[in-house]
Amino acid sequence: MGFYVVKRLLSAIPTLFIIVTISFFLIRLAPGGPFDLERPLEAKVMENLRKIYQLDKPLYEQYWLYLSALMRGDFGPSFFFRDFTIRELFANGLPISMRLGFSALLLALVVGGTLGVVAAFRQNQAADYAVIGLATFGITVPTFVIAPVLQIVFGLTLAWLPVGGWNDGALRNTVLPILTLALPQIAVIARMMRAAMIEVLRSNPIRTLRANGLPLSVIVRHALRGAALPVVSYLGPAAAALLTGSVVVETIFGIPGVGRYFVDGALNRDYTLVMGTVIMIAVFVMAFNLLVDIVYALIDPRVRYE
Amino acid sequence: MAAADLNAPAPQPAGVPVLAIRDLDVRFRTGDGELRAVKGVSFDVAAGETLAIVGESGSGKSQTMMAVMGLLAANGAATGSVTVGGEEILGLSPRQLNRFRGRRLGMIFQEPMTSLDPLYRIGDQLAEPLLAHAGMSRKEARARALELLTLVGIPRPAERLDSYPHELSGGQRQRVMIAMALANRPEVLIADEPTTALDVTIQAQVLDLLADLKRRFGMAIVFITHDLGIVRRIADRVVVMKSGQIVETGRTEEVFAAPREAYTRMLLAAEPTGRKEPPPADAPPVVEARDVRVSFNLRKGWFGGGDRELVAVDGVDLLLRRGGTIGIVGESGSGKSTLGRAVLRLVPSSGTVRFEDRDLTSLDRSAMRPVRRRMQLVFQDPFGSLSPRMTVGEIITEGLLVHEPAITRAERNRRAAQALEEVSLDPASRNRFPHEFSGGQRQRIAIARTMILKPAVVVLDEPTSALDRSVQKEIVELLRDLQRRHGLSYLFISHDLAVVRAIADEIIVMKSGKVVERGTVDGIFRDAHEPYTQALIAAAFLSKEAGPAA
Numbered sequence: 001m002g003f004y005v006v007k008r009l010l011s012a013i014p015t016l017f018i019i020v021t022i023s024f025f026l027i028r029l030a031p032g033g034p035f036d037l038e039r040p041l042e043a044k045v046m047e048n049l050r051k052i053y054q055l056d057k058p059l060y061e062q063y064w065l066y067l068s069a070l071m072r073g074d075f076g077p078s079f080f081f082r083d084f085t086i087r088e089l090f091a092n093g094l095p096i097s098m099r100l101g102f103s104a105l106l107l108a109l110v111v112g113g114t115l116g117v118v119a120a121f122r123q124n125q126a127a128d129y130a131v132i133g134l135a136t137f138g139i140t141v142p143t144f145v146i147a148p149v150l151q152i153v154f155g156l157t158l159a160w161l162p163v164g165g166w167n168d169g170a171l172r173n174t175v176l177p178i179l180t181l182a183l184p185q186i187a188v189i190a191r192m193m194r195a196a197m198i199e200v201l202r203s204n205p206i207r208t209l210r211a212n213g214l215p216l217s218v219i220v221r222h223a224l225r226g227a228a229l230p231v232v233s234y235l236g237p238a239a240a241a242l243l244t245g246s247v248v249v250e251t252i253f254g255i256p257g258v259g260r261y262f263v264d265g266a267l268n269r270d271y272t273l274v275m276g277t278v279i280m281i282a283v284f285v286m287a288f289n290l291l292v293d294i295v296y297a298l299i300d301p302r303v304r305y306e
Numbered sequence: 307m308a309a310a311d312l313n314a315p316a317p318q319p320a321g322v323p324v325l326a327i328r329d330l331d332v333r334f335r336t337g338d339g340e341l342r343a344v345k346g347v348s349f350d351v352a353a354g355e356t357l358a359i360v361g362e363s364g365s366g367k368s369q370t371m372m373a374v375m376g377l378l379a380a381n382g383a384a385t386g387s388v389t390v391g392g393e394e395i396l397g398l399s400p401r402q403l404n405r406f407r408g409r410r411l412g413m414i415f416q417e418p419m420t421s422l423d424p425l426y427r428i429g430d431q432l433a434e435p436l437l438a439h440a441g442m443s444r445k446e447a448r449a450r451a452l453e454l455l456t457l458v459g460i461p462r463p464a465e466r467l468d469s470y471p472h473e474l475s476g477g478q479r480q481r482v483m484i485a486m487a488l489a490n491r492p493e494v495l496i497a498d499e500p501t502t503a504l505d506v507t508i509q510a511q512v513l514d515l516l517a518d519l520k521r522r523f524g525m526a527i528v529f530i531t532h533d534l535g536i537v538r539r540i541a542d543r544v545v546v547m548k549s550g551q552i553v554e555t556g557r558t559e560e561v562f563a564a565p566r567e568a569y570t571r572m573l574l575a576a577e578p579t580g581r582k583e584p585p586p587a588d589a590p591p592v593v594e595a596r597d598v599r600v601s602f603n604l605r606k607g608w609f610g611g612g613d614r615e616l617v618a619v620d621g622v623d624l625l626l627r628r629g630g631t632i633g634i635v636g637e638s639g640s641g642k643s644t645l646g647r648a649v650l651r652l653v654p655s656s657g658t659v660r661f662e663d664r665d666l667t668s669l670d671r672s673a674m675r676p677v678r679r680r681m682q683l684v685f686q687d688p689f690g691s692l693s694p695r696m697t698v699g700e701i702i703t704e705g706l707l708v709h710e711p712a713i714t715r716a717e718r719n720r721r722a723a724q725a726l727e728e729v730s731l732d733p734a735s736r737n738r739f740p741h742e743f744s745g746g747q748r749q750r751i752a753i754a755r756t757m758i759l760k761p762a763v764v765v766l767d768e769p770t771s772a773l774d775r776s777v778q779k780e781i782v783e784l785l786r787d788l789q790r791r792h793g794l795s796y797l798f799i800s801h802d803l804a805v806v807r808a809i810a811d812e813i814i815v816m817k818s819g820k821v822v823e824r825g826t827v828d829g830i831f832r833d834a835h836e837p838y839t840q841a842l843i844a845a846a847f848l849s850k851e852a853g854p855a856a
Contacts, residue, residue, distance in 0.1 A: 123380070202379075204415065205423035211375055211415075212435045212486060213408030216400070225425050301470040302424055 001297065004305035005290070012286050016279070020070070023278045024063055027271055034079035034269045053079060066275070075279075076272040080264070086276040090258055094280070096166065097245030097257035103178045105235075105242050108185035113231070115186070116193020117224070123198060131190055138187025147180045147252040164254040177253045181246060185238060192234060196227035228299060236292035240284040244277075322392060323350035324493045324526050325374070325411075330386035330396075332366070332373045332550075343369045345550040346386070351494060356520065356527045358541035358558070360534060360573065362774040363745070366550035367530050371496045375413050376403045391493070408435045412487030416499035418480035422471040428455070428482055429467030435489040454485040459515060477508035481515065491523060498530045505637040506801060506845030513540060532774055534573060538562055546570050573775070578782040578808035581827070582789075585629035585811065592795045593626040593649060593681075593763055597657035600641070600648050600819075618644040619655065620819035624797075626763065629789065631796040633810030633827070635803055635842060641819040642799045646765040649797060650681050662762070679709045682756035686768035688748035692740040699736030702726070702755045709759060725758040726751075729784060746777035750784065757788065765797045770805055782808050803846035807831065815839045 035041060035049050050056045054065060069076060075086035119131035154176060155163035167173045200206060200223045209219050245259025258280070265273035297303045332344035344366040351357050359367040373384035376398070388396040395406050407413075415421050422431060432454060433447035442450065448467065455463035458481040471479055480500060487495055497516065501509035517540060520527055529541060537544055537558060544561045546554040546569065554567045565571045600619040619641045626632055634642045648655040651666055651674060659666045661677055669677065685691040692701055702725055703718045713721075723733035729750040740748055749769060756764055766785070770778040786809060788794060800806050806813060806827075813830045815823040815838065823836045834840050 204417055204420040207377060207415070208421045208423075208483070208486070209434070210377055210400070211407060211413040212438075212489075213404035213406065214434055214438050215404060218434055218438065222423050222426070226423070300425055302472050 080268040080270040093258035101242035104181035112186040112189030115190040120197030135187040200226040236288040325351040328387040358537040361547035365547040412492035413496040589627040633806035636816035682761040725754040
């Protein structure tokens with residue numbers, strides 16, 4: 001197992017290299033550049049800027065310079081957020097996005113998982129239909145509708161919680177964004193858990209438990225472990241997506257996370273910011289997929305990695 | 307209960323049946339309306355007796371006992387009365403039912419491979435009924451689990467406590483299931499076809515184990531089976547079921563000696579009977595295989611070091627003449643199916659295979675295609691091998707589209723009707739879908755699919771194993787008939803020597819990829835040298851004796 005993890009970590013290096021290379025050239029293929037404004041800059045100013053940011057060098061040299069800086073852990077300066085390096089931007093924003101994402105994930109797992117299990121045990125009864133209805137609602141209604149509704153209800157009408165802002169991460173300020181992030185995940189996890197549970201409850205091992213007169217608590221324990229497998233597979237990519245921030249939620253609630261950088265960076269042709277975002281997401285996706293595979297092997301003894 | 311000695315006989319209440327079933331009805335709500343699977347069934351199980359419930363698939367024998375255990379599917383419901391030692395248990399809540407299940411009633415199932423939870427260790431699963439019912443501590447339960455594993459004859463039981471189910475064979479898993487069901491010394495053990503999924507030699511071992519445990523514990527056994535050989539061997543009394551009703555019941559010897567009902571007589575006579583005429587000695591060879599060897603590489607992946615090689619077929623020769631049938635027998639994993647596929651060149655192999663006068667070894671895919679038409683294959687699973695989305699006509703004529711693309715739709719249709727007639731199915735059924743047919747009918751469809759191409763050789767891979775005995779007999783008769791009419795040659799792969807005896811001229815016995823014994827059918831049955839072959843024959847004899855003078 002340890003050997004397998006090392007192997008997976010080593011194989012991440014070429015993968016990252018390919019991702020970095022493709023994104024480096026792709027973003028530069030897009031028309032326009034980081035300093036194109038509606039009112040064009042004076043030629044002299046432009047030339048100066050390009051020189052400072054080394055955009056005047058040939059492309060292959062830029063690529064080489066970027067790669068060698070990357071090796072040293074230097075992601076370069078942001079082209080748009082002047083006076084900030086990419087590293088500083090992420091050092092400030094990533095903990096915020098991760099805190100929101102992690103809380104949302106935990107909430108989704110607990111609430112969605114519980115709803116799914118309850119629905120499976122009450123299949124085709126009122127509770128089951130309620131869960132299915134809620135899940136369909138959570139999947140179909142987009143975040144940019146849910147967020148303003150929550151703001152209006154809890155922020156303006158009831159005035160229980162602030163409408164937006166980060167306020168140094170005060171708990172009151174995190175409730176609505178976490179809820180908004182979690183709701184669609186609750187829906188997806190509840191549905192998956194329900195389907196997996198129903199299948200497991202009909203399976204032969206559970207029939208054996210029933211035939212041996214084992215109490216519901218034992219049946220639930222066995223069924224949960226079996227039904228956890230598909231949910232765990234889903235959680236890898238979902239966690240990577242949640243922890244790297246959400247543009248919509250961060251924009252609507254005015255949260256200084258990193259989710260918005262993907263859109264900001266691309267629109268502003270902030271080459272280094274786009275690269276930083278791509279690398280961050282790639283690392284998260286690979287890390288969580290590895291984590292999922294490890295958890296999978298812990299749950300299912302038939303899975304063995306060599 | 308906790309202190310009970312495993313070897314002490316169970317208390318035997320006099321007179322009162324341990325299990326009494328009265329007017330039991332089982333109904334299922336289905337898309338096509340209500341299905342009444344069990345219709346007013348009544349019988350008693352006396353303490354310490356072995357009662358067999360026999361019947362073909364769909365007779366309601368399993369559902370009767372599933373209803374007793376409260377294990378019916380969600381769309382099923384049971385009415386009537388089921389009493390255990392005088393207490394009514396039908397209609398109890400699961401919690402109330404758990405005072406009986408696992409304590410006074412135990413049950414084991416047909417599917418040993420999937421009946422244990424793959425995610426938990428054997429010892430932990432065995433401990434669960436002890437923790438739940440006997441009020442033991444974890445430590446006591448583990449000690450008892452070890453005793454139970456020893457009792458059911460699991461080798462190296464202490465190690466096995468920490469094994470996972472996938473590390474055990476099917477026979478061992480069924481032993482674990484038995485240990486679990488008997489953990490709390492139930493008065494009745496319900497065994498639903500517990501040996502059907504096991505190899506024949508393992509079957510015999512499990513039956514011996516059950517008989518032994520019954521002697522020691524004095525529990526009653528309700529044994530659900532379609533196999534009359536097993537009934538004769540173990541049962542005191544028999545209940546014969548058909549279409550949800552009991553048609554006959556009585557002491558085993560009496561029912562076997564003088565069956566009153568036509569259905570019972572049909573079941574008893576359902577062994578494949580008769581023999582095949584061997585082809586003339588000068589019949590031309592159709593398939594000649596020399597030194598066939600098939601191996602699979604079990605790769606370990608990069609850095610993994612040396613690959614391991616699994617030899618599935620190890621240097622087998624065979625000669626099949628026109629009109630001849632070679633029976634290839636052996637247990638699962640013996641390489642018999644792989645040999646069949648190697649002859650058809652469906653798996654890569656070394657050695658030579660000649661078909662008629664051509665060497666197939668050197669042919670590439672396109673050169674093989676015209677040969678493929680003449681060498682066909684029928685599979686074991688009549689449910690999995692027919693596409694549920696195609697009509698029977700489409701399934702049967704699909705091969706024609708490849709091998710005779712020029713013929714018209716009308717001609718294809720005509721040949722489909724002809725092929726169906728040949729396997730005694732209504733030609734009109736070609737517009738219907740596979741799910742509308744029974745297992746035996748589906749196997750006829752699978753045979754029609756090969757016959758339409760007018761093959762010379764057909765490899766039949768356990769074509770009767772998934773079928774009821776009476777249906778097996780019909781399929782064997784159909785195959786013999788088709789062979790006679792068209793001069794076909796068969797490779798008949800099976801683990802069941804009773805069926806092979808009725809259809810083959812020669813028998814090849816395989817074990818671990820090698821031929822351990824070969825000879826004519828009579829020769830093998832008269833004096834098999836290998837203990838392995840003798841075990842296979844003994845296992846087949848279980849069933850064979852059941853028929854009155856086969």
